[in-house]
Each structure stands twice: as structure tokens, then as C-alpha cells.
Amino acid sequence: MTAAARFLIATIAVFPLALAQAQTPQDRGLEIANEADRRDTGWEDSHAMVTMTLRDDAGREAVRQLEIETLESTEEGDKSLTRFETPRDIRGTALLTYTYKTQPDDQWLYLPALKRVKRIAAQNQAGPFMGSEFAFEDMSSQEVEKFTYLSRDDEPCPTLAGACYVVQRTPTSEYSGYSHQIVWIDQQHYRTDRVEYYDRKQSLLKTLQNKDFKQYLDRYWRPSQSLMTNHQTGKSTSLVSEDIQFRNGLSANSFTPTRLGR
């Protein structure tokens, strides 16, 4: 082996490592977010029945049944339509959200008692969704552009098998209720295992734990259960999704304020 050849081998061996070292934590964090986003592209639309269970600090529970339809959009953000089945007094109430990558989301609320379509300020994204521990911004589509990223040291996944990327992400919107979030993403399938939410004072506010991941269309992973725990109030909310269906052929016209009323 010539000196030149030895040099080449050494270069080839060292080069990827050098690249990894040259890559800043910002670049690596963004790369992980982009890859997770790329892997979750092409499902077109989804339909799910979701049971939301609210628990207060005294252990009392209240249950809400939701029907959630989502329309994928690669150019802009996704569109989603949430209809309430229970509580019975607000049955038929519907929430339509247009998410955008860089500008604030558009949101409309349909109130069936008056057949009224009301625009709501989506900038109030930090507000609780239906009295739950999920804020509006936690429920809406997590577009890559809505955050800046910082990769941290890899760790074993909190609940999934294998290693996780750990990414700190900072909301770009000034209206967000969070200073930052820490996300655990499994390295094998890029599933979000856990998210920690830090309030504007940098203290830990909430933890989201996803459970029972299922794969759909041999490709897309969705958790069957999501538990959001608020560490400051002791309250929690769980979301259990049943019967998730993809590629239902939903029309964009179904996701318009005009068709909110049935």
C-alpha cells in the first residue's frame, strides 16, 4: 500500500466524521426535523375518531368525543376540521384550521345553535383547546418552519426501543406560549416519543408522552394515545385515536368556512 493510498483510506474514513463535526447543532436539528417531515409526506388526508379525556388535579374526569379530518398540503400547511360529538350541548360545533408555514394560522369556529361561523384569532394559539391541557398550537400541524432547531446529544428513547435524537426547538411565533420545547425522536422511524414544553419563564410546563404507535399504509406512524401532563397545575389530558383512515379522497371544498355547517 502506497503512502498515497493510505492517505486516501484515512481521508475516506475520517471525512464523514469531519462532516458530522462541521455540521452545527442547528443544521443537525433542522436536518432531523426535515427528515421526520419528509417521511410523513404523501398520506393525502386522514380521518379519525378521537376521545379526549380531561382530568383535573382532584382526579375528576370529563370526556369529549371528536371527529378530526385533516387534508395534507405540501405547498402550504395542512388544513384540519375538528367536529365535537360530545359534550352533547356543543354537539356539531366545528373548528376549521388552515396552518401556514410562516404566517399565523387562520381559524374559524362554527356554532350550530346560531348557525354562525365565527373567525377566531389563531394568534391566541397559546390558549387551551376546549379546556384541555393541549394548547391550540399543540393541536395544529407541526410545520418545520414554525420552529428553529438545536440538536442535543442522542439519548436512549424514553419509551420506544432504541436510540433517540434529542432536539430543542424554539417557536418562531411571538404569540407562542413556549420559550422552547425538547423533542425525543426515535432514530429508526422518526416517531415523536416525547415532548417537553417550557413556558416563557423557561420552567418545565408540560410533557407530552405518545404511546402505542401504529403504522398505516406500510409507512406512516401515528400514536394511538397521547398524554399531556401539566406539571404546574397537576391536570392532564389524554387523546385516544380510534379507527384512523388515510386517503379517503376528501375534497378541499370540505375544508371551507361555507361547509362548516351541516
Add this chain to the structure above:
Amino acid sequence: MKFIPAAMLLTLTVVVTPAARAQWNQALGAETWFFSQTGSDGQTTRGFSASYAPEFRDEWNGGDDRFTFEGFARYDSVDSSRTHGDIRSLYWHRLGLNWDLRLGMDRVFWGVTEFDNPADVVNQTDLVESPDGDERLGQPMVRFTYLGEYGTWDLLALPGFRERTFADKDGRFRSTPAVSEDKAQYESGAGQHRLDAAVRFRFMWQQSDWALLHFSGTSRDPVLNAELQNGELALIPHYEVIDHTAATMQSVHGSWLWKFELVSRSGPIRRHTQATGGFEVTSYNWLQSGLDVGWIAEYLFDDRKNNLEVPFERDWFWGARLQLNDIQSSELLFGLVWDPAKAERIYSLEASTRIGNAVSLDLEARAFSDDDAVDRGNPSISTGNKLGFLQRDDYLRARIRWYF
């Protein structure tokens, strides 16, 4: 040719034609009223009332054809006019790719502001059901909706007219004398059978929701004419034929929501203008209390200054909405309507909560104040104060509703 497993075909069939979704939903309500004093005609200070609201929905053709029925019935222990029923909806709805057709009784709401909705014109107000005018009666209509590239068109043909409901002589929130509903007069020779029409174009512009609309037909708001009938003064509702053109806007700026309605309406006598607008802004986790507080301010303008049918002509509305964010969705709404020129004020407080998953509870209290009232003991339509007739109607209402 690819072999398609039977199970997969079955799955496809299930997705394309979901199981029938016929369902009944019903609500039973009971309420009790307490007034601070007897009415100007000696009406009682207490009342009890019960209501029943059935709803039936079905869909077929994979959801492209839908049927909706919403009924309503109320019994009132005091006011015989308030004992009433209505078909709020009874229609067939066909959904096309970019159009909708609805045939039958239905309600449409075209307002955007919180306190008063002058732009909303299609449905008659069920005034006995709610003194604040929030409830609507079903209207026979043929409604065609087209979802175009630049916005949505709504075209409505409205055969048949519904008269406004007014309180009986035993009821509250009424003028003295009570309105003689059964003697209603119409400008149109066709009376209640005139075919009215309305069109609305709704579009997004600059991230705001806009709508332009026009209605041509018999006004849902009657003019009340005082007439002598058999030697007694009577108030006769007179329904004019009007042209009503309006624009509405809802716009989001930061956490502020701005709303505006502008109306120009021409009747047989003159054209007049109404406008209302304001904002709503919500502070989440207000002062770290865990409560959400929404502030509402709106101004109302009407250029018919001294017309008795127009209680609000230069009035302010302020509201504060408090959400407790508990699992029962408890909420408080405080409101104040204020006419600075006349010192007329309406204070209101609404509180609501839920028990379990199927029972809702609410309380509503209102107080009417009018510093200029000449004779508080005997307010009548001859007084220049438009809220004079409500002077003795301060009330508290408690209501429970059960959904099943």
C-alpha cells in the same frame, strides 16, 4: 391484471359508502324566571317554562345527500304567546363537488358582531324565545351555494313569510299596549306570500373574511303603528318591502379580532344606514390566574334617531368573558349597553357550566336603567325613552337542559 383480494374490495366499499348515519338527538329544558317587580300592566313576578328540541339527521349516497330536522316546542306558565313551537330546520341537502343545494326550512346567519347584527336579514326573530333577539324562526327557502375560485356565492329564493313573535299581555319585555300580532299589515299585496330573494358573496381578502349581501323583500323588522281599535290604543305590526344591502368583515390582527357590519336599507319612506363594529381580544392565563379573559367593545350607529323601533342608535356595548378552564367549561359573561346621550343602560350577567356530559346549567340576569325616565311607575310608548318599557323587567333566569 392484478389480483385484488376480496377483503381489500370489502374495505374499499366500506370506505366509499359508510354505514348509515341516521341519528336522533333531543334536548329537554326547564327554566324559571324571577322579576324584581310586577310589570307595568300588573304581570306576575315569577314564571316557569319547559322546552323540548328534537333533532334528526340522516345521510346517504356517501354523505352527498343529507336530511336535517330540528324542531322546537315551549310551554310557558305565564305568557301564552311564549307557549309556541317551530320547525327550525326541515331540509334536504345535496352536496356537489363545488356546489350545495338545500330545499326546505332552514336558518342562515349572516352577522359577525357580538351584540347586534343589522346585516343578518333572512330569518325572522323568535322574540318571545329570547328577549335579546338571538333566536331565529325557520324560513322556507331554496338555497344554492357555489364555491367559486374567488369566493362563495349564496343564492336564496324565499317563499313564505314568518311574522315576528311578540309577548302576550301577560308577558314581559313588551310595550304598553302589547303588540297586536294577529292584525299584522303588509305593504306587499301578496301579504305573507310574496317571493323574496337574497344573494351573498363571501370572500377572503388580505387575510380577512368579507361578505357583500343583498336582500329584496318583506322586512323581517316590522314598523309598529299605534292605532285606535274599538276605542283602545293598539300597536299594529306593519311589514314594509325593503331593499337591504350590507357588507360584513371579520379580521384578525395579532390577538385582536375586528368585526364590522354596514347596512343600507331602503323602505317606502326613506333610506337609512346602520353600522356596528368593534373588537374582541383575549388574554390567556390572565395575570397567571389560569383564567382566560376576553374583552369585547362594540359601537352601534343608526341614523334613524328617534324611531321607536330602533332602541340602539348611538350606543356602546362592553363585554367581558371569563373562562375558568375547568373540566365543566364554566364561563361568565358580563355585558353593558350604554347610550351616553340618554343615559340608558342595560347590565347583563350570564353564567354557564356543565354537569357530567349531558346536562348544562345557566343563569342570566339583566337590569335596565334609564335615568331620564319621567314616570318610572308608568312607562309607556309615549315616553321618549326607548328602554322605558323595560323599566320594570329586571330579571333573573335559571335554566337547566338535558341532552339525550
